[in-house]
Amino acid sequence: MRLSLLVSVLAFLLSLSVAGVSFAGSLLGDGDGDTIDSLFDNCRDTSNTDQRDPDGDGCGAACDGDYDQDGLVAGSDFLVFRASFIAGTPLGAGYNENADHSGDGIVAGSDFLIFRAQFGAGVPGPSKAAYRNLTACP
Numbered sequence: 019m020r021l022s023l024l025v026s027v028l029a030f031l032l033s034l035s036v037a038g039v040s041f042a043g044s045l046l047g048d049g050d051g052d053t054i055d056s057l058f059d060n061c062r063d064t065s066n067t068d069q070r071d072p073d074g075d076g077c078g079a080a081c082d083g084d085y086d087q088d089g090l091v092a093g094s095d096f097l098v099f100r101a102s103f104i105a106g107t108p109l110g111a112g113y114n115e116n117a118d119h120s121g122d123g124i125v126a127g128s129d130f131l132i133f134r135a136q137f138g139a140g141v142p143g144p145s146k147a148a149y150r151n152l153t154a155c156p
C-alpha cells in the first residue's frame with residue numbers, strides 16, 4: 019500500500035518535470051531552462067548547460083563568486099576578481115578561470131555583472147538540490 023502511494027507520488031512529480039512545468043527557484047523541474055534538472059544542476063537558477071566548474075567545488079562557474087572557498091562572496095573575492103579583471107587578457111598572465119564566469123576565455127564586464135549579483139546575494143549558488151550541504155555551494 020505504501021509502495022503504491024510512493025510510486026504515485028513519484029509518477030506525479032515526474033509528470034510535472036516531463037510537462038516542462040517551470041519552477042524558478044524550486045527543487046523540481048528545470049527552473050532555469052538549461053536542460054539540466056534542478057536536482058542535478060550546479061547552478062539551478064542560472065542557465066549553464068555546460069556545467070563548467072573549474073574549482074570543482076560543486077558550484078558552477080556561472081554562479082560561483084566565492085573564489086577563496088570560505089562560503090561567502092565578499093570583499094576578499096572582489097580583490098581576486100579585480101586582479102583577474104585587470105590582468106585577464108585571454109588566457110594571459112593573471113587570467114583566473116574561476117573569475118571567467120561566462121567561460122569565454124576573458125575576464126570582462128559581463129563577468130563582473132555576474133560577480134556583482136553574487137556579491138549582492140553574499141553567497142554562491144544555489145546549486146543542485148540533490149547534494150545541498152554536501153558541497154561548498156548552498
Ligand SMILES: [Ca+2]
Pocket residue numbers: 050052054059060061062063064065066067
Ligand atoms: Ca543551471
Ligand SMILES: [Ca+2]
Pocket residue numbers: 071072073074075076077078079082
Ligand atoms: Ca565552482
Ligand SMILES: [Ca+2]
Pocket residue numbers: 083084085086087088089090091092094095
Ligand atoms: Ca569567499
Ligand SMILES: [Ca+2]
Pocket residue numbers: 118119120121122123124125126128129
Ligand atoms: Ca568571461
